[in-house]
Amino acid sequence: MARRSEGLSDRHKKILTFLTQFTENNGYSPSIREIGDSISVKSTSLVDYYLNQLEEMKFISREGRVSRSIRVLKPYLPASAKVSNALRQVGRTIDDLIAIPRLGVIQAGQPIPIPASDLAYFDSESGVEIARSLLPSREKVSDLFALEVQGDSMIDASINDGDIVILRQAQEAANGEMVAVWLVDRDETTLKYFYREKDTIRLQPANPQYAPIMIDNPKALRIMGKVVMVIRQVPTVAG
Amino acid sequence: MARRSEGLSDRHKKILTFLTQFTENNGYSPSIREIGDSISVKSTSLVDYYLNQLEEMKFISREGRVSRSIRVLKPYLPASAKVSNALRQVGRTIDDLIAIPRLGVIQAGQPIPIPASDLAYFDSESGVEIARSLLPSREKVSDLFALEVQGDSMIDASINDGDIVILRQAQEAANGEMVAVWLVDRDETTLKYFYREKDTIRLQPANPQYAPIMIDNPKALRIMGKVVMVIRQVPTVAG
DNA sequence: ATAATACACGAACATGTGTCCTATGTCAAG
DNA sequence: CTTGACATAGGACACATGTTCGTGTATTAT
Structure with missing residues (x-):
């Protein structure tokens, strides 16, 4: 064989x-x-x-x-x-529309700051709505939020500039999951693959052109959520 | 206690x-x-x-x-x-939900046949629902339908196996647009970039591992729709 | 042909893990 | 006070389970 x-x-x-x-x-x-x-x-x-x-x-x-x-x-x-x-x-019951708070923009390349306080406030007008039928049934709606991606550091994971990512709030993550993390010292939030290694945490972009970020002190990083869905609008020429 | x-x-x-x-x-x-x-x-x-x-x-x-x-x-x-x-x-507003008929599966790699009759029939139970707020306002809802992508021929366009693509019905397309086309002779439907060249039409995958399909006879091909949106569920470990 | 690599088996091993038995403490009811 | 049900602790025990090592055999590359 x-x-x-x-x-x-x-x-x-x-x-x-x-x-x-x-x-x-x-x-x-x-x-x-x-x-x-x-x-x-x-x-x-x-x-x-x-x-x-x-x-x-x-x-x-x-x-x-x-x-x-x-x-x-x-x-x-x-x-x-x-x-x-x-x-x-x-075929699952399509009865439910879900409003997911859209908190802002996340940089997948160079991280940019997102005030942590944003997480607390929820403006229904700036929300992203999707049908519950599109989500895995296990997702708890309350824990979801949306971000618009800026930058191309995740293109190898098929996430492009301008895409909207739906995330589930989480404090922990398993190796290999795509997460939004808050880098405490820099006060920045970014989208990366999460890998816990011996003594450090590695935040890995999916674009080989970008270097991973290594974090020694676990306190210097806070996981905001895991990516559960990606939505992209494709521009067409016709009106 | x-x-x-x-x-x-x-x-x-x-x-x-x-x-x-x-x-x-x-x-x-x-x-x-x-x-x-x-x-x-x-x-x-x-x-x-x-x-x-x-x-x-x-x-x-x-x-x-x-x-x-x-x-x-x-x-x-x-x-x-x-x-x-x-x-x-x-707090969530349930006012505007759009049901998009989901016709079936489309192969982005090797094309597989989808009976044309499927297009005629619309089962509201097998739909994909999307909030209107997510779509460009110009989209006429009645012209939309959804397909699940199978195969990896469009990975360079950030469309992966398992993704759901929302399409707008169209009979023509401009060069460079991503379209679902029906190959009449083969009775197959596939997802490709559309290019009209001198005498032929080139259907270009976005994965260099796949060769383009060249069509001489315009009648042998029917454009079913243009891709307007891509939705992907990202698997996470948590149950 | 020869070396290197991928595939395969089995057994040994350390330890992870559920089960179960005994003992002790607490508190309300008789 | 005694009793008994409940709560809590500690630990022995069997075995489930992941890891590793030694060995052998194909298949592929040189």
Whole structure:
């Protein structure tokens, strides 16, 4: 079985499918051995081997030494399941429009300051409205807010200048998640990928032209929220 | 501490709050000992004791002997979060909701067929709803429809697999616009940049890995619509 | 052909983790 | 005061679970 350096092998897909479904069905992730069973592999090390690859490819993330801590970042389902999934998503009760407070502009490149006090105040006129049916059902509406992106530091994550990002308030984040963070010393807010390393926190832009920001002191940084949705208006020529 | 036969004690609430937040932040549930730490209790048995009560009261459920298998059935959050939740709920204006028919899936990579008849039929239940405030005011609502993107041929245009694109019906397009086109011979629909050249029409993917499609006969191609908006849900770990 | 790499197995290991037993303290009711 | 239900602590125990190492075998590159 030759394997490619790029793309998912058959095993990768099987594991990812199993992870997606198991997690969805049980609310917690399977253990290494349960994953092994699902693909008829006795060796736990082999499963670990594939899991590391999937993590490297950003399909999952896990917390070292913590059992059942696998998170599926990019759900993978067989085509059949995908369709029914989409249908379920769409078919969900469309009854509810959600106003998400739009707090202002966030710089994805060079960070710019956003007064923290803004978070406290909510002006309904400057809100972004979206249908609840568009959001994952688990999202608690109260914790959502919107920002307009300025800068191009996240283009590799398909987030462009001018896009509107919907975020969920959060104080913590898992590795690899896209977050808006407030840099206390600089009094600036910026949009980056979040990575916690040994003693430091790395804020990684998705554009190789930008260098990551390293934070030694955890107090110097406050996570404002995680990105849950991106909305972009595409300009067209016609009126 | 006083005992209760009914209702949640202070400890119950603390545990439930911790469970709710931990699960949301991490995507997996805490261990018995982590729960103990959160309420400054050293004894695992005591945590187990409370967990059993919470399970009996249907606030959580767990899988026997499976680590980190606690599921929060009734999320419990501190009063502060609850209040702001209620406020937002009240403050939102539900006046202008637009239902956009969602016709199906469009392949941005290898095109797949979408029966043309689908375009005729409009099932309001399978729609995507968007607040009018998000759309350019000139858009005529009746001309809009939505598709889910499959494939990665448009990644350089920041459109990814799984994104939802909102299109406006159109029969023509200007050079450089992103359009959904129906390839008559193949009976396939696909998402591409549109370029009219001397005698041919070039359908250009935004991913250099894909080759453009050249169309000699203008009749072999029908423009279905132009992309006016892109919506993407970003997966996060939290459940 | 040979080396390097990717894939695979199994077992050993440390420790994470749920379960359960015993003991002690507290307080209201009998 | 005694009793008993509840609350709390500590810890032993079994086993679930992630990690790592040694070994072997294909496949690919040189």
